[in-house]
Each structure stands twice: as structure tokens, then as C-alpha cells.
Amino acid sequence: MQYPTQISKLIDSFMKLPGIGEKTAARMAFYIFDMSDNDVTDFARNLLDVKRNLHYCTICGNITDDEICEICQDQTRDRSQIMVVAQPKEIISFERSHEYHGLYHVLHGLLSPLEGTGPEDINIVTLIKRLRDDVVKEVIIGTDATPEGEATASYLSRLIKPVGIKVTRLAHGLAVGSDIEYADDLTLMRALEGRTVI
């Protein structure tokens, strides 16, 4: 006897998620069967909502359900600073630390010669356009301390410095090889305070 078809298909769906193997997926699928009808209906609707009603902010590339995201709309933020990050979820980590009050720019990726990701494959053109209005005084490169993160940082530095805008990099308070997403607030604060000109 195999799993009923419906269970097998749900196991396949769960296995598409990061870090979920077959046994965990099976456990989750049986758990869904035992959950309340409301919870499962909500779960299905929430999945579709995230996929269909969210998109990228046309200014910074953050995830939003509006045309322009909450942070870009917020007139109290310091518009002279732009923090460049690889993914939208990293914005949440910085926001949670309450230590940064400028704007953001999401690259949606990092330069990676090995994987063939060049400057035209990530969200760099929009960033350069944002620097033209003379308001931005500093670009903080908030990429991970990985080879791709470092390569992206030095590429952006070479590109932006000639325009006369200060380019800084988060200090290596961040453990080398770790993910910004999982850093604690104190580490993020130290990284922000100790940022250096590159």
C-alpha cells in the first residue's frame, strides 16, 4: 500500500520547501488531515494571497501589497541613506534591530561569476537611477560576508564612488559565512556601527 494519492501530492508540495525531506513532509501531510477545516482553508488562502497579492515595490524592490512599500512611503525616514540588501527578508532583520532609519534597495540576488549572475541580472540599474537626485549621501552595502556578497560590494563601490556618494560596508561583526537573516539584533547593531568606507 502506498500513501493515498492526495497525501502523496501534498508530500510533494511540502518537499518543495527549503529544508523539508520526505519524512518531515509526510508528517506534515498527515498533520494537515487532522487539522481543523478552517485552519486548512486559511492555509490554502494565505498561500495564494502571498503569491497573487504581493509584488515588488517599484522604487526599492521590497515586497509590498501597494505600488510603493511602507518604508519608501514613510516621510520620517532618513532619505540620505540607502542600505543595499540581497533579499527582501533581510530588510525585516534590520528593521527588527531598530538601529537603521534610512531607506533600502533590494538587489534580488548577488553577483556570482560561477553561477553566471552578472550586473544585468540583479536590480542595479534602478539603484543607480535613485542616486541621481542628489538627496542620497551614503550607500551602505548590507550584503552577506560571502564571496558573492563581497564581489557585489566591491562592484557597487567601484560603480558608485565616482559619482561622489560615500559607499560603506557593514563591519565584520557579522560572522563570516553566516546569513544576515539569522543574525541577532546586537550583531546587526555592531555591524551597522562599525561600517567602513570601501
Add this chain to the structure above:
Amino acid sequence: MQYPTQISKLIDSFMKLPGIGEKTAARMAFYIFDMSDNDVTDFARNLLDVKRNLHYCTICGNITDDEICEICQDQTRDRSQIMVVAQPKEIISFERSHEYHGLYHVLHGLLSPLEGTGPEDINIVTLIKRLRDDVVKEVIIGTDATPEGEATASYLSRLIKPVGIKVTRLAHGLAVGSDIEYADDLTLMRALEGRTVI
């Protein structure tokens, strides 16, 4: 800034799953946003399919999309043996080992005086009814080697033995405190071979 509402709600849904904390749930929610539209639509449909199109077999309590499950319908199975398990997912483990060819009965729980789960709260009445037709010669208690599993085993033994049916218990080839769901095939085979009369 908080997560967009849609992301927050999806995080809440993921956190309802066993073993998923807030950070893992957030990682999954952002991952959903980046998945293909087809994959997310399938995921949502598969969730609803499992909840709405599956139910319990009216004979044994296994999960099925029919009135009677595949195993109860299979005329080649040995109808003189019934293996009693706590949950439907445990049937899959025994089936995967290809060592058992009888029928099953799912209790949907175990006796637990501490949590107030008595005999009337689990699927015992139907089991007793199945024993009336004189075909069943042996009931194998396939519950975990936990206090609840042992309590259920001895309760069923006291209930069924007077009827003149042999009641056996899986051997303690199963590691004490472990889950049947995660046992390997060899361990399940040893447990089945070494079952003892109780």
C-alpha cells in the same frame, strides 16, 4: 516595519505545523513568494484535497478516498490477523517493510489517564465488533513502547483474551520511547517476528 499582512498570515499558518518555529515559518513564507505560480496553486489545492476528499475507512479507520480502504478491500490479505495501531501513518511504516500481510485497525489515539483519554475516546468499539465474525484468530498490538502505548496494549489484552482470540504485542526490538513512524524496516521486521503473547 512589520511583515506585509499576507506574509504574516502565511507565517502563522506554517507555525501551526509540527516542529515549525517563527524563523523557519518566515523563511518558508518568503520562499512561497518566490515559487512558481503553478507550484503554489498546486500546494493550495493539495492542502484542500487532503482535508476535503480523504476520510476514515469505515472498517479499520485508515485514511482513504473510498468508503473502504485499499487494504480492507484486498482479498489476498490474511484476514485472520488484525494489527492495532494508534495512527494511520503507522500503517505506511508496516506496509513499507513488506513483512506484514494481515489487516489493520487504527485507534486514532492511545489511552492516557493523565490526559483524560479513556476507552470511549478511541476507536475500540469498532475493533470489538470486527472480532465477532470468528475469522480473526490473532490481534497484534502495534502501539509504541511508551506508557500510553503499554497501557492501551494491556487494556486491549484484558478485553480481547476472554473472547478466545490470541493477543500479541510487538517485541521490544523497537527502541523504548521511539516513534514507530521513524523505525527502519529491519527494526519493524524484528519487532514483528519477536512478538509475544500478553
